[in-house]
Amino acid sequence: MATTIESRTPAISAEGLPVEELVVNVGPSHPSTHGVGRFVVHLDGDVVVDVDPVIGYLHRGIEKMAENRTYLQVVPLTDRLDYVGSMYANWAYCRAVERLAGLRVPERAEYLRVIVCELQRIASHMMGLGAAAADTGAFTAFVYAFDQRERVVELFESLCGARLTYNYVRPGGVAFDAPEGWSDDVMSFVRALPARLDELDALLLGNVIARGRMKGVGVLSAQDAIAWGASGPTARGSGVNWDLRKHDPYSVYPRMDFDVVVGERGDAYDRNRCRVLECYESARIVEQALVQMHGGGVRIEGLPRLLQPAPGDAYDQIESARGALGVYLVSDGSPRPYRMHVRSPAFANLALVPLLSKGHTLSDLVVILGSLDPVFGEIDR
Amino acid sequence: MTSDEMLELIGRISAQHPRLYPLFSHEFGDAVVGVEPAELLETAVDLREAGFDRLLMVTAVDRGEKFVVVYRLQSRALTAAIFLKTQVPRSDPHVASLFGVWPAANWQEREVFDLFGIGFDGHPDLRRILMPDEFEGYPLRRDFEMPGMIRRPDYI
Numbered sequence: 001m002a003t004t005i006e007s008r009t010p011a012i013s014a015e016g017l018p019v020e021e022l023v024v025n026v027g028p029s030h031p032s033t034h035g036v037g038r039f040v041v042h043l044d045g046d047v048v049v050d051v052d053p054v055i056g057y058l059h060r061g062i063e064k065m066a067e068n069r070t071y072l073q074v075v076p077l078t079d080r081l082d083y084v085g086s087m088y089a090n091w092a093y094c095r096a097v098e099r100l101a102g103l104r105v106p107e108r109a110e111y112l113r114v115i116v117c118e119l120q121r122i123a124s125h126m127m128g129l130g131a132a133a134a135d136t137g138a139f140t141a142f143v144y145a146f147d148q149r150e151r152v153v154e155l156f157e158s159l160c161g162a163r164l165t166y167n168y169v170r171p172g173g174v175a176f177d178a179p180e181g182w183s184d185d186v187m188s189f190v191r192a193l194p195a196r197l198d199e200l201d202a203l204l205l206g207n208v209i210a211r212g213r214m215k216g217v218g219v220l221s222a223q224d225a226i227a228w229g230a231s232g233p234t235a236r237g238s239g240v241n242w243d244l245r246k247h248d249p250y251s252v253y254p255r256m257d258f259d260v261v262v263g264e265r266g267d268a269y270d271r272n273r274c275r276v277l278e279c280y281e282s283a284r285i286v287e288q289a290l291v292q293m294h295g296g297g298v299r300i301e302g303l304p305r306l307l308q309p310a311p312g313d314a315y316d317q318i319e320s321a322r323g324a325l326g327v328y329l330v331s332d333g334s335p336r337p338y339r340m341h342v343r344s345p346a347f348a349n350l351a352l353v354p355l356l357s358k359g360h361t362l363s364d365l366v367v368i369l370g371s372l373d374p375v376f377g378e379i380d381r
Numbered sequence: 382m383t384s385d386e387m388l389e390l391i392g393r394i395s396a397q398h399p400r401l402y403p404l405f406s407h408e409f410g411d412a413v414v415g416v417e418p419a420e421l422l423e424t425a426v427d428l429r430e431a432g433f434d435r436l437l438m439v440t441a442v443d444r445g446e447k448f449v450v451v452y453r454l455q456s457r458a459l460t461a462a463i464f465l466k467t468q469v470p471r472s473d474p475h476v477a478s479l480f481g482v483w484p485a486a487n488w489q490e491r492e493v494f495d496l497f498g499i500g501f502d503g504h505p506d507l508r509r510i511l512m513p514d515e516f517e518g519y520p521l522r523r524d525f526e527m528p529g530m531i532r533r534p535d536y537i
Contacts, residue, residue, distance in 0.1 A: 055511065056510060056511040059511045064521060067523075226435060227434075228485050228487075229435060229485030248460065313451075315438070315453055315462075326437060328440060328451065328453070339521075343453070350488075351485075351488040
């Protein structure tokens with residue numbers, strides 16, 4: 001474990017006994033940080049007094065790089081934001097460009113976007129749950145979750161050739177139409193998924209050890225979730241019924257019949273349970289989208305390679321696996337964005353760590369981190 | 382919320398709060414309201430009272446002599462979202478912190494401070510967040526230069 005003791009601060013307690021506050025540095029290369037995040041933890045015995053998350057280890061300056069590229073050249077950069085959910089960043093960015101340039105996307109492309117993003121949600125939640133399970137020692141659940149994620153990644157590979165950085169959603173549509181037989185493969189995957197999810201749900205969240213580790217740990221109240229800008233399963237686990245697909249609907253989501261999964265207690269268990277239950281809803285949406293989708297183009301015909309939107313600014317957001325993922329774009333009329341900003345849900349959710357972990361033990365901190373499902377590519381940008 | 386309802390909402394909020402002035406409305410389907418930096422904090426409290434309970438985003442845009450500080454607010458109850466914008470001079474860029482209104486401003490304001498060098502008065506913990514503490518300069522300013530940074534030629 002890359003955990004080192006950084007310094008000791010001796011003090012005297014009210015009873016006159018010497019007490020030491022331990023400052024333990026967790027990370028930046030630590031398996032339970034889900035990437036390269038560093039946490040400076042102040043401990044009283046084994047109890048967390050304060051946490052200072054130190055981020056920026058993966059900061060590549062994507063917002064600055066975007067100012068130097070054309071609108072189309074920025075799409076591969078957005079792949080590198082949330083690297084377990086590239087489709088979301090692609091789509092959020094493309095929606096902002098389309099809003100800025102006033103483009104209307106063909107319907108088949110909208111359906112393909114919904115299908116890939118719901119599949120991505122399944123893959124991303126499987127990754128998050130698997131990692132959260134592995135952190136608590138439940139490695140079998142990790143393998144079960146990764147099995148399902150692998151199937152989604154294979155579907156994406158046959159769709160666009162890439163397993164991680166898809167570059168699939170483009171301004172004005174999607175890069176390619178689905179290959180022959182792809183829809184049937186997707187349909188058989190989502191039809192088989194609920195049984196696999198039942199298995200995982202019972203194995204991980206029905207397990208008495210996992211319940212003991214997760215229940216009552218890192219409780220987030222609904223008021224705090226709203227005030228701190230939390231979104232996605234992190235907010236919904238606290239009972240905040242807010243899902244952009246339902247409450248700020250975009251694309252073809254108004255035509256879909258699905259439920260918003262909402263937790264009650266706001267602890268790590270409810271957040272993780274929301275992720276499992278959301279995968280059932282995603283499978284439902286994909287099934288409906290495949291039935292509703294009909295032929296047609298997948299790109300706006302004759303769209304110039306060099307987009308030059310009129311000066312102005314636009315913000316658009318989608319519901320990613322981690323929450324409200326928004327892209328703010330400013331155009332000055334040139335072929336390159338004047339400014340791009342990514343509103344990252346994982347960034348807002350990670351800011352909750354000091355609030356959630358005070359009073360819990362160091363080993364609970366790992367569970368809390370896992371339940372927030374941080375992806376540092378998106379946090380650091 | 383339709384754009385007509387949005388216009389009506391903005392009109393209603395502006396009438397109640399004379400400090401607020403609509404810059405332009407729903408040019409891209411978005412309502413934008415501007416405010417003087419001195420009155421930002423009071424306006425933010427008013428907007429939260431009006432139902433905008435979520436602060437989604439804080440960022441800034443470098444406009445040469447001025448920085449535009451951009452806030453994105455959303456309301457689940459009103460099913461509406463608006464931009465709140467204010468301008469600060471480049472020579473002395475600082476604005477009131479909204480941490481007391483929406484705690485979500487905590488890290489977002491630190492990020493703007495880190496990358497633009499805009500100060501947030503009253504922020505409890507204003508220090509760099511993405512760049513190293515010893516880093517000099519503010520990378521997202523348009524005039525930021527660094528050895529090894531390549532600017533693409535304009536003809537692309």
